[in-house]
Amino acid sequence: MSLSITSLASIAIDLQSGIAHPDRFARLIRTLRQLLGSDATALLRYEDRQFCPLAIDGLAQDVLGRRFALDAHPRLEAIARAGDVVRFPADSELPDPYDGLIPQHSDLKVHACLGLPLFADQNLIGALTVDGMNPLQFDSFSDEELRLVGALVAGALNTALLMEQLENQTPAAAVVPAARKNDGGEMVGLSAGIEQLKKEIEIVAGSDLNVLITGETGVGKELVARAIHSGSARAANPLVYLNCAALPESVAESELFGHVKGAFTGAIHHRTGKFEMADNGTLFLDEIGELPLTLQAKLLRVLQYGDIQRVGDDSSQRVNVRVLAATNRDLKQQVLAGEFRADLFHRLSVFPLHVPALRERGDDITLLAGFFCEQSRAKMGLKQVVLSAGARELLHRYDWPGNIRELEHAIYRAIVLARAGHPAGELVLEPQHFQLAEVVPQTMPAAAADLTPGVDNLRQATDEFQRRVIVQTLAANGSSWAAAARQLQLDVANLHRLAKRLGVK
Known part of the structure; x- marks a missing residue:
């Protein structure tokens, strides 16, 4: 033939x-x-x-x-x-x-x-x-x-x-997927939502506009920021990251703008702030909705005039920084509630980008699962990692409240469990290797409807419902106890104590 x-x-x-x-x-x-x-x-x-x-x-x-x-x-x-x-x-x-x-x-x-x-x-x-x-x-x-x-x-x-x-309209050497970045990350997916996002990234990357990236926890907002930076004229200069939620208010100003020696107790030397580090580059402010109101005013001034002032310094200096911000909160609602400055919101959201949740991306779940399987296979030195048909179906049925981050962790845990019985390193991931039943679907009414206790076991049913809510909220917030406490409107210490009593910890 x-x-x-x-x-x-x-x-x-x-x-x-x-x-x-x-x-x-x-x-x-x-x-x-x-x-x-x-x-x-x-x-x-x-x-x-x-x-x-x-x-x-x-x-x-x-x-x-x-x-x-x-x-x-x-x-x-x-x-x-x-x-x-x-x-x-x-x-x-x-x-x-x-x-x-x-x-x-x-x-x-x-x-x-x-x-x-x-x-x-x-x-x-x-x-x-x-x-x-x-x-x-x-x-x-x-x-x-x-x-x-x-x-x-x-x-x-x-x-x-x-x-x-x-x-x-890129040079020949730069003909790579729009969301590809030099340090190994990639935006994997072919769904309509992710393809639209890639196009929007291409449009905004070449400009110098500030960008507000919105989406649930774990959807890949930092990856979007990296894609924007790597596709911009600033790509050869630093991309500096700062998580606003991890900043105690007492040191937040110093982290952003730096301080001079002797500015406050413990300031034993000069400190360069994130804005100076990002000069001529990009500053990525993650979880911008957590930034205190007092600092929001100072951030707005930098965006307006391009000058910063170190804590304890009377002089100011000019910086050329593009700001990308991300949040899993509804900043419009925070503006209405007086928790976020309206003028800063408008400055940051010149070009808003929304990252779709994993459950909205259809077959991308399968592609991402394959991506993480191959990534884990290489890191763990395995010969082969294959998803069974049953495992792929299970991954599609699940609601993924923790989005891509949760999927990545689920694949890794499944590989660890499967490897225990296959020292040769040729693994087939089956449904039993995934521990997804611990997290209920995101719809609360459905979770509540499952609980139809009689009077005699009301305490037990209440504990079970609280246990489910805590586990679900943790998953939706990337296992961050602080973020889960904020969503549940609890003090984080009280949440830890409750979780310990319920056996979640």
Whole structure:
């Protein structure tokens, strides 16, 4: 069997059609899988010494969220280093990155594997991988035929990258996903909400506007701030982080603006504040809604006039700082309640961005689960981490009050539990490895409706309800007792005592 002129022509036509390139690539690899008779096909994009799946066919959906670092995947490294078609022998000892990830053959290892590196002007831009369970599956195709397929796909991928470059109006060296940042973080997802967010980040990153980032705890607001900074003209300068909720009011002014020696008891030397550290760069103020009103006035002055004054210093100095702020609170309501200055709110929210909750992102849950599985696999030195169909269904059913942060922790805990019985390091995560039943869905009425106690067990039912509420609120606030206490309108010491009595601690 070989590829006919008609087959190759159909590939070329698929690639040149006018649909958006993600759809075009998805259709292409479906066509290739049929033509080559493979069990799984994937188109990967190369960047930062790793391969990122753009389109897959025959593989588990979570593969789209995985990022395959060359250092951790010798087969993909071999493809990246090759200048030609790579055929791996059926008895190759190199682990295949897709072992366990072909749904119909999850209990079998890949036996036939082809890799086609994709080049543009001698620069590696991606790869096409073709896998099969039959060791002789691709023997009938010549290298010449496969090279032609690779050339067609490489041309289409390069065109798509150039189009992305023109749309974003970025230099060629910066043609990377908008939410990608140099220190390893990435905004993973293909849902409508996250795609819209990525577009808005691209729009605002190139400006110098202040940005207010809103969203629930754990949705990734800091990641959005990093994406804005890395896409801005300030990217070569510092991004300075400050958590306003962790600031005692007595030292908050010093943290923001610095102090001089002798300004107050304990000020034994000069201190540089966050604004000075961020000069010509970006200052990210997390949980801005927690900033005391007295400091809000001083922050407003910096935003208006660009000058700061160290505590205990009579002179002022000018700084050039872009401010990004984030909050999980409703600042408009805080303004109405007199807890947040209206003029500061308007200064900060010149360009507001909202990060959607995980439960609103549909299939992104699967992609993010795959991303964290691969990340944990590499960190823990495991051979393989696969999500079973039952585990994927469980993750989709769950409400994720703690959002992405909770998902990341849930994946890590599941891997730790699964690894206890599999020292060889080839893990399949099953529903029983996830401890999600401890947190009830976010709808309080449903939780309350489950409690239909008789008079005799009213105290027990009350304790159980309080226990559920505390656990749920902790999860929704990233396990922060202080934040949970604020949401429950309790003193944090009282919350600790109550949790201890109820057995939560």
